[in-house]
Every structure is written in structure tokens, then in C-alpha cells.
Amino acid sequence: MLYSAILAGGSGTRLWPLSRAGEPKFLHSLTGTERSLLQATADRIRQLSAADRIYVVTGTAHEAAIRGQLPEVPAGNILVEPSPRDSCAAVSLACAVLARRDPDAIMAVFSADHLIGDEQRFEAAIRQAAATARDGYLTTVGIRPQHAEVRFGYLKVSEALPGGARTVTQFKEKPTREAAASYLESGQYLWNAGIFAFGVRTFLAELARQLPHLSAGIARIADAWDGPGRDQVLAEMWPGLEKISVDYGVLEGAAATGKVATVPADMPWSDVGDFDSLGESLPTDESGNLVIAPMAEVVARDVSGTVVVSTTDRVVAVIGMDNVVVVDTADATLVCARSRAQEVKQVVEELHGRGQHARL
């Protein structure tokens, strides 16, 4: 049976006013159901990992909310970081703590705030990724690109491995439009979905090789984790840990030595990076509108390609609009051209500058 680590971090600034600093997107349902993105993530891996094999890495601010949302996950599996140190520290912490409890563990890593459109393909991909991880690879799940997206990183694939996996020769950062188009055409690139599987031993060996300082710090923390000295060691070591993503910190370097594989997956996937991508990820009505407003009274007249999200029971009336985002929450309303959805982040910064912290 597979272990899973869910990374529950990030503020989701580009989904303001839905997500807030105090209530990031993984605590919300974005799909109109009762389950938050975090809960949906846990539901999705239920067939792969029993609840006592699910770990969650998060920050102090969200610990209580997460315990409330995932009561089935053992308290000792909720790993709370004193401060955010990026994904390499988070993944390494989960690996190192787990390695001390089960040294042979194979662990899959998921983000708490992604949407997956096909549960069966997802499950098959993770099972294969776990199998490839057992063969000694740091394994990712790569999404076959649907279009020349510039918001994602890409994986360049090479040789075929058993079970449909491929070796990964390069990690590519967010490309230019031109590069994204050539990636799409070549058929040699997959979207890096931030879904991983590896043997904890394999990962920690690569970590030690590439980031010895971070590795040593994590090792000291993990050694103390299940004993009385945890808080003291955390306070001592955590602030000095290198802030780096797991892709840059470990996977890129491992790919260069042939240790990274990917399982290509054809499934709808979204990191829900902004309201535009939300509208692309979820099923729309015949006019291309996505309406997530379980309590609101929504009236739309001659509206197309539009994303309407409401968390209130207010009326939202939209007339004669194409390709816009309308978000209505208790204390803020956002109206945004879909093509400008990334700029929501700048609005949050503007409000921050105006001292409107209560609205952020």
C-alpha cells in the first residue's frame, strides 16, 4: 500500500477574493460540491492510500482547519511547518519523517489544491508511478498538453520504460509562447503537474547528494520528530533551511543523471492557478459559462465564456458580457477580463498597500 503526502500550502492570491491569506484555496470547494479541494484530494487517493498512510504538510495557520476537514487522517500524520520553506523542505520533511516510521515506504506527493477530471485515469497513473518508483526512479506524473500553455513547467521525455513510463531528460521552466507551441508540436513534452512518487530512501539519497545542508537539517528534525525534542529542534533548524522548490532542488539534478521517470497521463488536470484556468478546467454550460454559486441567485442574459463564482446568497446579475470573471464574496466583488485573470495578484498587492488587510 502506497503512502501519500498532500502539500497544503500557498495562499492562492490569484483566486482572491475567494481564497484569502487566512483561507487559502485548498480549504474551499471550487466545484460547487460540499468537499473542499483538500478533501477532494484525500477522497481521490483513498483507493491508493489508507487514511493512516496519508500525510499532510502544512503551516501553523491552517493546521486546525485541516484537522477539521480530514478527521480520518491520524493527528501524527499532519506535519506542521513553523514557516513556509518552499516545496523541497516540505517534501523532504514528509519523506524523512516517514522513512523513520517505514524505511521502505513508497510515497506519492500531491498538491492539496488541484483539480483532476478523470479519477480512473488518475488512479491508474499513480499506481504506475508507484511501480516505477519501486524500480528506483524519482517518478512524476506528466500531463499530455492540451494546448501551448505558458503557465506550466514542462518535462522533456525520452526512453520508454516498463508500464508506459518514460525517462525524463530535462525539466523546462514556464516557456515562451513560441517554445510552448514547439513543445506541443514535438510530442516530446508533458506538463509538469507537481505529482510525484518515489521511495523515501531514493529521494533522501538524492537530497543528500544535491542539497547536503538541507538534507542534514531535515534529518535532524526528522530524528527528533516523534520524540520530546521536536519543537526545540524545529525552532533551531527550520529557519535556516534552504528555500527551493523540489523540482529545482532535487528533480532537475536527478534527471541529469537518468534517475527521473514520468508516467504520461491523458486526463483533465488544473492547478487552478487563476479564475481563467478554473473556467478551462471544469465543465461549462452550452454558452461556455462556468457558474459555481450554490447559494446565489444568478441571472445571466446573453453571457458567454464567463466564470461566475459566488460564496454568498446575494443576487449576481450579468448582462451582455463575454469572457469575464465575476466573483462575489461577503466582503468583496471582482469583475475581471478572463485574459487578465493573473492580475488579480496585483489587486491584492494594491489592497495590501492601502492597508486593507482584513479583505486579503
Place this chain on the structure above:
Amino acid sequence: MLYSAILAGGSGTRLWPLSRAGEPKFLHSLTGTERSLLQATADRIRQLSAADRIYVVTGTAHEAAIRGQLPEVPAGNILVEPSPRDSCAAVSLACAVLARRDPDAIMAVFSADHLIGDEQRFEAAIRQAAATARDGYLTTVGIRPQHAEVRFGYLKVSEALPGGARTVTQFKEKPTREAAASYLESGQYLWNAGIFAFGVRTFLAELARQLPHLSAGIARIADAWDGPGRDQVLAEMWPGLEKISVDYGVLEGAAATGKVATVPADMPWSDVGDFDSLGESLPTDESGNLVIAPMAEVVARDVSGTVVVSTTDRVVAVIGMDNVVVVDTADATLVCARSRAQEVKQVVEELHGRGQHARL
């Protein structure tokens, strides 16, 4: 000294969600000041009519609010209609009641929910209209058209009269686009602003000539108005009164016999028919945006030609939008293309059909 009658009726459906059935637009400030449109109307005629010469005609639903907003107007000058019977009944009632208190009165008639952009020109126009009324004409104020507007009625002018007034030969209903363009080009047409002045005797004589049934009913009501029988006579007569506008009922027919004059006025004027016309009537910022949101925190990024109205202290963030209307109230949000602002009425009908009466 001139008498004034302010007609305070109509629901302002096209300004939903700002105006409501229970709180029509004249009770609101649309200009970002503390004064409602009704109060601004009273303020504007203060130099022309002392407070005890101001009359207000309204419905039962708004009587209390109006008394609260205009405490200086004597209680006996607030004329309350049991039900709406259109403007001819309203004007006739004011004329007939006033005629019994001061038979020689000259009365000007104003709508409670218009915006006027130049107080001095307004005052000069009304003074001239009163003078022309004293000469025996049913006198209107005509606004020189600024563009080929199809939402307004027009006055066709003819001979010059003393003081710059002109005779009116025809009332034209809302024209087609073509007709409006030819009216504008000819220089022979003015916008019918619904501002009138006439001797009460002159008006009542025309009413009796053209609408004898309505005239007789109003006469019976006015005879009883200042005595103990008012309510009984109102209950008996009012529901049977003809529902017709004062333009169709009296002024058109009077124009055909040469009894109507107009005072042409060059001044910004708006009937605030919808949010689009509001944006055209009030001063905008350098990007053409009109923001009326005294309590709200408004963030606009790359926004032009847009009307933002908020009655709350919520955040309203708008990104990358041109020529839209965003209205935010306690229980409803409207996002609308400016060119479709008239369709707000249909949204109200839709909500009505859904039983959302509390939001209307």
C-alpha cells in the same frame, strides 16, 4: 413667487439593484453626495419657490420617506395618490388642489429623479418658462439635443416668442435612429425634458376641454381635498381616472391649437434612465470612468468608460474592462455591458418570475 410640483413616482427598474420597488431612485443619492435626487430637486428650486410653495405628488409607499427627506415642505403640500394613475392625473391633482388655494397660481412641474448639470441656466430657464406661462402658454423646458438620442421624446419648435421662448407645434415620441439624426441636424427639435410651467387655470381649462372625464373626477377630488371627505371621494373617484401621460393627455392637443411654448435650454440634463445615461450625465475621470462609491474600496486596473456604483463598504475590484456597469449593493451585484443597460429591466422581471421579491 412660483409654485412648484415635484412628481415623485416610478420605480426606476432600470437602475436596479440600486433602486428598488420600495426605494425608487429619487430617494437615493446618485451623485455621491448626501442629498437624494429628490432633495437635490428641492434644493435646485429653492430660489424659485419658497418651501411652502413646493408640492410633491407621490404614492402611499413613499409618503413617509418623502416627509423625512423634505421636512421643510408643509405636510399639506404632500399630495398622496392612492395608486399610480400616470402623470396626467398627478399633474392635474396638483393643479386642481393648488387652484383652490391660489386660483392665479403659476406652477412649475419637475420630476424628482432628474439630474441637472447647470443650476444657473436651469434657474434662468424656469424663470422664463414661468413668464411665458403668465402669457397664457402651457410652457415646457426643451433641452438642446447633444446627440441623436432615441430614448427621449422631442418637441418641434416654430415661432419665436418674447424672452427666447418658441411655440411648439408637435410632440414627437421616442424616434428611430434615423429620425433622431434628422431631428438633430434640422435644429428644429428639442428634447422633451418633462419640465413644465403653466397657470393652473390655463392647464385645468385645457384638461376640461380634452379629457372631460378626468377633469371632472379631479375636480371632485380637489373640492374635497382640504375637507373631511377627502379619503371617501378619493376612494370613489381615483380608481376610475384615466391613465395617461400629461404629454399625450393635454400638451399634444394644446400644441395643435397653438397653446404650447417651450424655453430652449443649453444645460446638461439627464432623466437617469439607466446606468449608461448616468455615466453620460456626470463628470468622469480621465479614463471616462464614473465611480460613485462613497464607502467602498474600489480598485480599478486598466478600466475605461465604466460606471461603478456601490452602496456598501465592500471591495469592488475591476480589471481590464471597457464600457461596463458594475453595481454593488447589500444583496445584489450587477455586471452589465453599458450598451445593454436598458436590459436591467428584464433582469428585474426575471427575478420577479423566480419569486425573488425581496431583492426587487
